[in-house]
Amino acid sequence: MPELPEVEAVVRELRPRLVGRRLGASVVRWTPTLGGLSARAFGRAIDGALVQAVERRAKWIVIDLGRERAGAGSVCVHLRMTGRLQVDPKDEPPGRWERARVALDDGRTLRFIDPRKFGRVCFVRDRATLLGELGPEPLGEEFTLSWFTHALRAHRRLLKPLLLDQTLLAGLGNIYVDEALHRAGLHPLARSERLGPARVSALRDAIRAVLAAAIERDGSGVEIFARTPEGRPGSDGERFHVYGRAGQPCRRCGTPIRRSLVGQRSTFICPRCQPGKRL
DNA sequence: AGCTACTCCTGGTAGC
DNA sequence: TGCTACCAGGAGTAGC
Numbered sequence: 001m002p003e004l005p006e007v008e009a010v011v012r013e014l015r016p017r018l019v020g021r022r023l024g025a026s027v028v029r030w031t032p033t034l035g036g037l038s039a040r041a042f043g044r045a046i047d048g049a050l051v052q053a054v055e056r057r058a059k060w061i062v063i064d065l066g067r068e069r070a071g072a073g074s075v076c077v078h079l080r081m082t083g084r085l086q087v088d089p090k091d092e093p094p095g096r097w098e099r100a101r102v103a104l105d106d107g108r109t110l111r112f113i114d115p116r117k118f119g120r121v122c123f124v125r126d127r128a129t130l131l132g133e134l135g136p137e138p139l140g141e142e143f144t145l146s147w148f149t150h151a152l153r154a155h156r157r158l159l160k161p162l163l164l165d166q167t168l169l170a171g172l173g174n175i176y177v178d179e180a181l182h183r184a185g186l187h188p189l190a191r192s193e194r195l196g197p198a199r200v201s202a203l204r205d206a207i208r209a210v211l212a213a214a215i216e217r218d219g220s221g222v223e224i225f226a227r228t229p230e231g232r233p234g235s236d237g238e239r240f241h242v243y244g245r246a247g248q249p250c251r252r253c254g255t256p257i258r259r260s261l262v263g264q265r266s267t268f269i270c271p272r273c274q275p276g277k278r279l
Numbered sequence: 280a281g282c283t284a285c286t287c288c289t290g291g292t293a294g295c
Numbered sequence: 296t297g298c299t300a301c302c303a304g305g306a307g308t309a310g311c
Contacts, residue, residue, distance in 0.1 A: 001304065032287090059305080080305055081288085097289095116288045118305070157281065166306080174304070264284075265304070 002079040004138070004171030005214035007059050010085060015054040017087040018063060018110065023049050024103030033099040033112065035122040045123045046075060046102065058134050058170030061085060062127060073125040077112065083119030086111050134170040138207050143169065149200050152192040159195075160188035161263045163207075172207065175243045176214065178268050180206040182242045187276025188262050188269060214239070242268040 002010070023046045028039040037045075052066035063075040077085055090109045094101070097115045104110060112121050124130055136142035151169075155162055162168055163177045172180070181188055183206035186199060195203070217239060241251050246259035250270035259268050 003305095078305085081303075082290085114288095115290065116304090118288065155281090161282080164305085263282080266302095 001081045001173060001175070002059065002083070003173035003176050003214075004056075004059060004211055005176070005217075007061060007079065007171075008056050008215050010079070011054055011056040011061055014061070014085060014087070017108075018051045018054050018104070021051050022105040023047065023051065023065075023110075024105060026100060026102045027094075028100045029094065030099040030114075030117060032117065033114070033119065033121050035120045037123060042123050045073065049073075057127075057131050058137070058166060059173070060131060062131070073123060074127045076120075076122045076124060076127060076130050078120045078122075079114075080116075080118035080120070082116045083112065083114040086113070133167050135166060135168045136170065138169055138171055138211055143204070143208075145201055145204055148204050149197065152195055152200060154193075156191065156193045158188070158262070159186060159190045159192055159203075160265075160267065162192050164263075164265075169207075171211070174265050174267075175240070176207075176210050178243045179210045179241060182268075182270060182274060183210055185273050187274045188267050190276055242270060244268065 026043045049065040053064040055062045061077040097113045100112045102110045184203040245257045255272040
């Protein structure tokens with residue numbers, strides 16, 4: 001499932017294909033994709049708008065339509081579990097899972113494909129409507145050690161659910177939280193307010209290292225989710241240390257990785273590298 | 280305030 | 296072969 005690194009990869013592929021393009025007519029095959037807006041209102045809002053920029057904020061893809069009267073606002077896309085955004089020739093057949101498409105002025109078309117229908121393509125005048133509550137970017141300057149120390153103390157929550165909370169820190173999902181916790185040697189059920197300075201620092205470093213490494217490799221390795229907008233699969237799938245590796249030996253100490261549920265989510269730990277409560 | 284359970288969806292897979 | 300049952304999960308919400 002796309003998390004911050006996969007979304008970053010998509011944005012990097014889309015940017016040169018979209019910036020400077022003018023949007024045209026849209027076709028929406030599954031209206032809930034628009035997040036409440038009618039297909040007609042969506043079409044009216046974006047038709048004729050010029051794409052000024054394509055950016056990432058947390059796991060959102062933000063297509064900035066600038067401030068022209070015709071297209072003031074942004075199209076914000078969330079891939080959720082299985083969403084994909086790709087630019088194809090305009091005669092590309094929709095296939096079974098296309099939920100929406102928007103014509104481009106270069107003869108191509110921007111397609112949103114999403115088998116499980118969880119993804120969203122939202123038009124908003126003010127992006128803060130969707131992005132305003134998000135916490136800082138884990139790779140950004142705001143994610144300082146002192147801020148993180150304070151945030152972990154203030155919230156008094158279990159570590160994993162807290163790290164998945166996008167209003168605290170924006171961009172981590174199930175995979176990279178498990179990877180970061182393993183790298184930092186921390187248990188997912190540890191209390192956030194009880195982490196000492198060394199562990200807070202190790203966690204912050206681990207989060208950044210895990211995300212940066214994933215961005216470098218472009219994609220999560222889970223093929224269906226890791227495809228770039230051109231449909232190429234992401235690179236190697238051997239990168240994870242714990243995620244999806246139940247029963248397999250920890251790459252650091254050889255102890256079998258254990259799977260359990262934390263807050264309804266699959267959670268993978270090495271019981272030796274991440275001591276704490278039993279899962 | 281934080282925690283749990285539930286909801287949205289459907290492709291894939293395990294079991295019979 | 297063809298069925299059923301269940302799982303995956305980001306984020307929002309309700310209820311305690």
